[in-house]
Amino acid sequence: MPEAQRIDIVSIFPDYLAPLDLSLIGKARADGVLELHVHDLRDFTHDRHRTVDDTPYGGGAGMVMRPQPWAESLDYILAQDDSGAKPHLIVPGPGGARFTQAMARELARQPWLAFACGRYEGIDERVQDHARDDLGLEVSVISLGDYVVSGGEVAALAMVEAIARLIPGVIGNVESLLEESHEDGLLEYPVYTKPRVWNGRAVPEVLLSGNHAAIAAWRQEQRLARTAARRPDLLPASHGDQQIEIRLATPGDVPELFTLTRACWVREADAGGILDIPAITEPIETLLASLDTTRTWVARKAGRLIGSVRAERGGDTWHISRLMIAPDLRGRGLGRHLLEHAERSAPSCIRQFALVAGGGSEANLRLFKRAGYRRGLGEPSVPGLIDLIKRRRSGDQ
Numbered sequence: 122m123p124e125a126q127r128i129d130i131v132s133i134f135p136d137y138l139a140p141l142d143l144s145l146i147g148k149a150r151a152d153g154v155l156e157l158h159v160h161d162l163r164d165f166t167h168d169r170h171r172t173v174d175d176t177p178y179g180g181g182a183g184m185v186m187r188p189q190p191w192a193e194s195l196d197y198i199l200a201q202d203d204s205g206a207k208p209h210l211i212v213p214g215p216g217g218a219r220f221t222q223a224m225a226r227e228l229a230r231q232p233w234l235a236f237a238c239g240r241y242e243g244i245d246e247r248v249q250d251h252a253r254d255d256l257g258l259e260v261s262v263i264s265l266g267d268y269v270v271s272g273g274e275v276a277a278l279a280m281v282e283a284i285a286r287l288i289p290g291v292i293g294n295v296e297s298l299l300e301e302s303h304e305d306g307l308l309e310y311p312v313y314t315k316p317r318v319w320n321g322r323a324v325p326e327v328l329l330s331g332n333h334a335a336i337a338a339w340r341q342e343q344r345l346a347r348t349a350a351r352r353p354d355l356l357p358a359s360h361g362d363q364q365i366e367i368r369l370a371t372p373g374d375v376p377e378l379f380t381l382t383r384a385c386w387v388r389e390a391d392a393g394g395i396l397d398i399p400a401i402t403e404p405i406e407t408l409l410a411s412l413d414t415t416r417t418w419v420a421r422k423a424g425r426l427i428g429s430v431r432a433e434r435g436g437d438t439w440h441i442s443r444l445m446i447a448p449d450l451r452g453r454g455l456g457r458h459l460l461e462h463a464e465r466s467a468p469s470c471i472r473q474f475a476l477v478a479g480g481g482s483e484a485n486l487r488l489f490k491r492a493g494y495r496r497g498l499g500e501p502s503v504p505g506l507i508d509l510i511k512r513r514r515s516g517d518q
């Protein structure tokens with residue numbers, strides 16, 4: 122396979138996909154970061170009228186897309202690569218799983234995607250079965266949302282837009298991706314540009330302060346308020362969840378904490394290529410003893426241990442570590458909630474917060490960055506890990 126991510130789109134309206142020549146995606150194609158091909162389904166028909174549809178078995182309104190042109194289009198796409206690689210087939214459809222930012226991130230990591238854009242009442246169901254069972258493709262039916270549009274092209278456009286901007290090299294300023302809506306389950310904060318006062322309306326003062334920690338805190342408050350106002354459905358599992366109890370750990374929490382620590386660190390350690398780390402190798406007795414030397418908090422929901430964090434003082438620095446969230450609950454703002462709890466609990470003599478992040482977890486780095494942490498200067502304290510610091514501001518107490 123070439124280095125660039127490859128995307129093939131099959132449609133009866135290839136012109137509908139012309140916007141993929143424009144803007145960021147057009148540039149990514151021109152730069153060779155993205156290899157995108159649009160195919161006309163009618164090129165895989167053999168009759169004079171280039172027929173792609175027929176009446177539905179069982180009766181009912183509308184027409185259904187015939188399987189044969191679809192199967193031939195897939196054969197053609199597969200034949201474009203002789204390395205044995207296969208595309209992940211995306212079938213846009215209102216009956217699919219709802220497309221999310223998390224899905225876009227996952228799909229952006231895949232080397233080859235193919236989109237089958239249906240029209241009419243959709244594509245004969247056997248095409249998906251054939252792709253999965255006979256061609257060995259991974260097949261996903263994905264919906265833009267709970268409404269019906271007339272064809273899969275607009276869905277493919279939206280998904281390709283969301284996926285392509287996450288492919289390394291497509292967006293110049295990767296930082297802008299970290300702050301966006303849905304990246305950690307919350308909506309983005311309001312944004313402003315020059316002039317400072319426009320039409321009698323001033324930009325919020327904090328944004329002019331130059332105080333990065335204060336700006337990060339203000340933005341987080343805005344994200345929460347905006348999410349609560351516009352998308353309260355996103356909040357329950359997130360920061361505002363009242364049912365989550367956070368308290369200092371006791372020896373009775375240790376057996377479950379031991380298990381959660383292993384569950385959380387194996388993935389990160391595996392990604393970083395180092396399994397020989399204390400979070401994985403330490404015996405339960407060491408974890409128990411750490412309750413005396415650190416402040417360790419546990420988060421429980423309906424009795425279940427879902428997260429933990431700990432902190433200890435070193436001079437005027439509050440070293441925060443072992444921030445963990447049960448793997449099935451990640452991406453909902455709980456990590457941020459626990460991190461803020463640890464920061465708020467720091468003694469008054471603390472001037473800065475410090476964290477060490479593994480390079481293997483992009484999600485953790487995103488979280489710390491959004492919380493106002495920046496890379497420390499100098500060599501990392503542990504090779505391969507990243508030292509992060511944040512100055513304390515008065516509002517953190």
Ligand SMILES: C[S@@+](CC[C@H](N)C(=O)[O-])C[C@H]1O[C@@H](n2cnc3c(N)ncnc32)[C@H](O)[C@@H]1O
Pocket residue numbers: 212213214215216237238239240241242243244263264265266267268269270271272273274276
């Ligand atoms: C009129 S729709 C067919 C709807 C189908 N009869 C149903 O009720 O599920 C025609 C095509 O538009 C696309 N489409 C419609 N709504 C969509 C949505 N919410 N998300 C993704 N694709 C959609 C699909 O490609 C679908 O095959």
